[in-house]
Amino acid sequence: xxxxxxxxxxxxxxxxxxxxxxxxxxxRRRIAMxxxxxxxxxxxxxxxxxxxxxxxxxxxxxxxxFHPPIWPKLSGFxxxxxxxxxxxxxxxxxxxxxxTQPVHFFVRGDKYQLxxxxxxxxxxxxxxxxxxxxxxxxxxFGRDIFxxxxxxxxxxxxxxxxxxxxxxxxGLIIGGISGYFAGATDTVIMRFCELIxxxxxxxxxxxxxxxxxxxxxxxxxxxxxxxxxxxxxxAGMARVIRGMTLSLREQQFVLAARAxxxxxFKIIVRHILPNTLSYVIVAATLSVPYYILGEVVLSFLGVxxxxxxxxxxxxxxxxxDVQYLQNYPWLLAPSAAIFITVxxxxxxxxxxxxxxxxxxx
Amino acid sequence: xxLLEIKNLKMDFGKNAEALRAIDDVSFTIGAGETVCxxxxxxxxxxVTALSIARLVPTPPANYVGGEILLNGRDTLKMSxxxxxxxxxxxxxxxxxxxxxxxxxxxxxxxxxKESLKLHKPEKANDAEVIRLLKLVGxxxxxxxxxxxxxxxSGGMQQRVMIAMALASEPKLxxxxxxxxxxxxTIQAQILDLLSELKQRLGMAILLITHNxxxxxxxxxxxxxxxxxxxxELSPAxxxxxxxxxxxxxxxxxxxxxxxxDADRLSAIPGNVPRIGxxxxxxxxxxxxxxxxxxxxxxxxxxxxxxxGRFVRCPFWKNE
Numbered sequence: 001x002x003x004x005x006x007x008x009x010x011x012x013x014x015x016x017x018x019x020x021x022x023x024x025x026x027x028r029r030r031i032a033m034x035x036x037x038x039x040x041x042x043x044x045x046x047x048x049x050x051x052x053x054x055x056x057x058x059x060x061x062x063x064x065x066f067h068p069p070i071w072p073k074l075s076g077f078x079x080x081x082x083x084x085x086x087x088x089x090x091x092x093x094x095x096x097x098x099x100t101q102p103v104h105f106f107v108r109g110d111k112y113q114l115x116x117x118x119x120x121x122x123x124x125x126x127x128x129x130x131x132x133x134x135x136x137x138x139x140x141f142g143r144d145i146f147x148x149x150x151x152x153x154x155x156x157x158x159x160x161x162x163x164x165x166x167x168x169x170x171g172l173i174i175g176g177i178s179g180y181f182a183g184a185t186d187t188v189i190m191r192f193c194e195l196i197x198x199x200x201x202x203x204x205x206x207x208x209x210x211x212x213x214x215x216x217x218x219x220x221x222x223x224x225x226x227x228x229x230x231x232x233x234x235a236g237m238a239r240v241i242r243g244m245t246l247s248l249r250e251q252q253f254v255l256a257a258r259a260x261x262x263x264x265f266k267i268i269v270r271h272i273l274p275n276t277l278s279y280v281i282v283a284a285t286l287s288v289p290y291y292i293l294g295e296v297v298l299s300f301l302g303v304x305x306x307x308x309x310x311x312x313x314x315x316x317x318x319x320x321d322v323q324y325l326q327n328y329p330w331l332l333a334p335s336a337a338i339f340i341t342v343x344x345x346x347x348x349x350x351x352x353x354x355x356x357x358x359x360x361x
Numbered sequence: 362x363x364l365l366e367i368k369n370l371k372m373d374f375g376k377n378a379e380a381l382r383a384i385d386d387v388s389f390t391i392g393a394g395e396t397v398c399x400x401x402x403x404x405x406x407x408x409v410t411a412l413s414i415a416r417l418v419p420t421p422p423a424n425y426v427g428g429e430i431l432l433n434g435r436d437t438l439k440m441s442x443x444x445x446x447x448x449x450x451x452x453x454x455x456x457x458x459x460x461x462x463x464x465x466x467x468x469x470x471x472x473x474x475k476e477s478l479k480l481h482k483p484e485k486a487n488d489a490e491v492i493r494l495l496k497l498v499g500x501x502x503x504x505x506x507x508x509x510x511x512x513x514x515s516g517g518m519q520q521r522v523m524i525a526m527a528l529a530s531e532p533k534l535x536x537x538x539x540x541x542x543x544x545x546x547t548i549q550a551q552i553l554d555l556l557s558e559l560k561q562r563l564g565m566a567i568l569l570i571t572h573n574x575x576x577x578x579x580x581x582x583x584x585x586x587x588x589x590x591x592x593x594e595l596s597p598a599x600x601x602x603x604x605x606x607x608x609x610x611x612x613x614x615x616x617x618x619x620x621x622x623d624a625d626r627l628s629a630i631p632g633n634v635p636r637i638g639x640x641x642x643x644x645x646x647x648x649x650x651x652x653x654x655x656x657x658x659x660x661x662x663x664x665x666x667x668x669x670g671r672f673v674r675c676p677f678w679k680n681e
Contacts, residue, residue: 017510018467183421252462259417259457260477260526261449270476274467 022278025355032351038344046153050112053147054126054133057310059110061132061142066091066328069137072103079103081131090327101131137330139318145333148310152334155305156312157341159226159295160288167230168284171237172276176268178238179245190242193235201232202297209303218309225304229294237283241276248272278356285349289342296338312338362434364533364566365391365414365453370428372413374637380424381638383409385590387428388664391534396560396567398577398598400613401587402634407570410587411536414568415449416440433533451481454527458539460519464511470522471507474529481530494525499555517548521555528559535560536568541576553579574617578602586610589635589645592664595672606671606678608653609646644675652680 026032045052061067063086072081080100084093107126114120127133135146178189196204208228216224248254249272257267292312298304299313300320307314312334318324319331370387373380384406391397399407412418414430416437430437432452440448457463465473471491478486488507495503498521511519520540527535537556541549557580560567569580577584581598586607594607605611612630632649635641641648643658650657654677664674 252457252459253465255417256455256457256463256523256526257465257476259415259449259455260530261446261451261480262476263446271465275465277467 022355026351029351029354031347032355035344035347035351038340039348042153042341042344043157045150046157047115049150049154050114050120051122052124053112053144053150054109054123055144055147056110056112057143057148057151058308059143059147061138061144063142064093064132064134064138065140065142066324067093067134067138067142068328069330070132070134072133075100081127081133083131099131101127103127103133136333137328139315139331140324145315145330148315149312149333149337152310152312152315153337155222155309156292156295156338159222159229160291160345163226163229163233163291163294164284164288166226167233168237168280170230170234172241172273172280173268174234175238175241176245176273179242180249180264180268180272182246182249186242190239193238196232196235197239204232205229205294205298206301206303209298218305221305225295225298228298229291233287233291240279240283241273244276244279245272248275282349282353282356285345285352288345292338292341363390363431364393364395364433365568366429366431367410367414368429368431370410370413370430371426372409372418373424373426374422376421376424380426382640383423383590383637384413386664387587387590387592389585389592389595391566391568393533394560394564394566396569396580396582398581398584399568399570399587400572400574400577400584402572404634404637405587406590407587408538411455411538411568411570413437414534414536415453415455416445417449417455447481450477450527450530450532452532453534453536454530454532456520456523456527456535456537456540459543460516460523461511461543463523464519466511468510469507470509470511470514474507474522474526477526477529490529491525494529495522497528497559498522498525499551500525515548516544517551520544520548520552524552524555524559528563531563532565534566534568536570538570539572540569541571541573549576556580574602574614586613589640590637591645591661591674592672593646593674595664597670600671606667606673607646607675608650608678612649612651646675652677 064084067084070081070084072079074080080102083096083099083101085096086093103125104127105125106122108121109123109126111119111121125133132144134144136149137145139145139148174189178186205228208231209224212224245268254267254271257271262270295304295311296313296316299311300316302314302317305311305314315334316332319335324331367390368388370384371382372384374383375381387406387410389397399411401407409418409423413423413425414432414437425438428438432448437445437448464470471488474491474494475486475488478490482490491507492503495506500506500518500521506514506518511522514522520543524540535556540556541552544552553576556567556569559565567580569576571577577598584594584596584598584601585592586594586601586609588609594601594605594610596606601610602614605614609630615628616630618627630649635645635648641658643656643660644650644653644662647653647657657677662674662676664672665676667673667678
């Protein structure tokens with residue numbers, strides 16, 4: 001057992017930490033890495049939504065309801081955006097030939113608050129009022145769907161992470177206590193978990209929603225959705241952690257920690273729960289989609305994020321109408337965003353699970 | 362006053378009708394700086410007795426029905442949870458059988474030793490002290506070792522780390538529960554040498570649990586032999602090894618293989634240790650005892666002092 005001498009050769013001999021091994025194994029899984037890259041991209045865009053979005057989410061263009069997507073195109077060496085005019089009838093638009101405007105980058109536009117508190121008005125791209133850029137078209141109020149999608153992603157994407165954080169913290173601590181103390185404590189906690197899990201989630205969500213007063217501000221609604229989803233979500237987590245704790249508490253290092261005079265709470269938090277971490281990370285990644293979908297369901301039912309605030313769920317309420325859907329299919333853009341996000345989380349979660357599983361290659 | 366005095370300790374697993382007596386009337390003492398060995402077959406109650414000192418057997422299922430465990434003159438059976446936390450690691454430290462399982466696999470060893478320091482010597486919880494402790498237990502290049510995870514070390518090194526953790530708080534009593542069973546023979550010798558050396562240097566007492574009578578000769582001042590939850594013989598180590606008195610001790614020593622023997626086969630004690638809750642009436646060793654008589658199965662013999670300092674639980678110890 002000689003310690004590695006500080007020679008350049010020695011580096012190869014030093015064993016990797018568990019995290020380094022985990023990362024190496026993850027890197028070999030291409031689909032998981034793609035999922036991870038997509039998520040990093042989505043979260044970055046959400047963080048800078050105000051800057052990337054060409055318009056404010058509340059801005060209405062009263063001349064262009066249900067406008068189809070307008071994409072800039074190349075004209076020589078310049079990127080230009082065409083102008084559309086409205087034809088008589090039900091929101092039918094036609095491109096006006098030879099009337100284009102160049103797309104400008106880093107232009108001044110609608111005021112917004114970067115990260116929620118830095119006032120700013122610079123946008124990544126934009127054009128003039130006669131030549132708007134509606135990448136994904138507009139909705140029934142003439143609002144840019146692309147911009148609203150970005151603002152909505154701030155809510156929809158963060159709700160998953162914050163919700164998971166809350167419910168997993170609850171689940172870890174309650175499950176850890178239940179498994180560590182076992183006996184009557186365990187029985188009471190587990191029966192309560194089963195009670196929560198036996199109620200159909202959607203009814204529970206809606207009845208919990210009813211306990212909150214109507215007419216709340218959007219940040220209150222946001223917090224409410226997270227609390228409701230976490231109140232339901234922790235039970236499943238607590239059950240699994242309780243099972244793992246039951247086996248971990250019999251490990252000798254737990255006895256060793258007790259023999260050192262460590263308190264029960266610290267043994268749970270410092271010695272038992274960290275040993276469940278690889279499972280928790282995988283489970284968290286795979287559960288984020290449920291929270292995103294939960295917000296979508298609540299907002300779609302009209303009890304979630306309220307207009308004019310944008311979220312992927314309440315944007316889809318516009319697509320409720322079959323008539324609309326037939327004529328203006330771009331209203332479905334949020335569902336594509338949900339689809340991509342959920343898929344990316346699942347890809348990443350599957351890869352994490354394989355990388356954490358020491359039995360696989 | 363002795364450092365540790367266990368008096369007539371009785372402990373059951375379970376309560377009332379289902380109660381199974383795991384420790385039955387165990388008494389022994391450990392003086393400051395003394396090494397006492399607890400010897401016996403598997404399942405005879407060595408480990409639960411040792412764990413009881415710091416009340417590490419969870420209650421329930423354990424149930425202490427009688428006796429006292431006086432550590433520094435205070436009964437640990439009557440201590441509150443908070444007091445016990447201070448005793449554990451502070452006055453009595455433990456080293457367990459399987460060092461690989463005793464270390465938390467997800468933390469660097471330096472941090473685990475530091476945790477022990479934080480609990481009992483918070484003013485010294487720093488890297489320098491951790492390195493000093495690792496040096497004390499003979500780990501080479503401790504500066505680079507503190508960053509290691511347990512799985513990067515060999516069994517012997519892991520046991521040294523465990524000993525360093527146990528010593529961090531400078532305990533008065535070190536309980537080593539078969540500390541070398543999981544290690545190979547050369548490493549066993551190293552670990553035992555280390556324990557004797559540390560004992561000399563730090564002046565702590567050691568309670569060593571083992572089923573290896575060779576270790577007893579090297580380490581122990583006194584020996585307590587346990588059988589089926591009772592102490593059957595308690596004696597200074599040298600005398601016990603030279604002239605065992607209880608038939609069980611004799612049988613144990615006969616079953617140690619000898620290098621220069623004429624015997625073709627290993628001699629073994631016939632039968633098994635009786636299962637807890639299924640003890641025979643009277644002397645518990647009687648069914649396996651070569652010199653058992655009828656009256657042996659009638660009454661449990663007393664632990665009697667037959668020579669100064671020598672206690673035997675057998676009235677017929679004089680019969681060979």
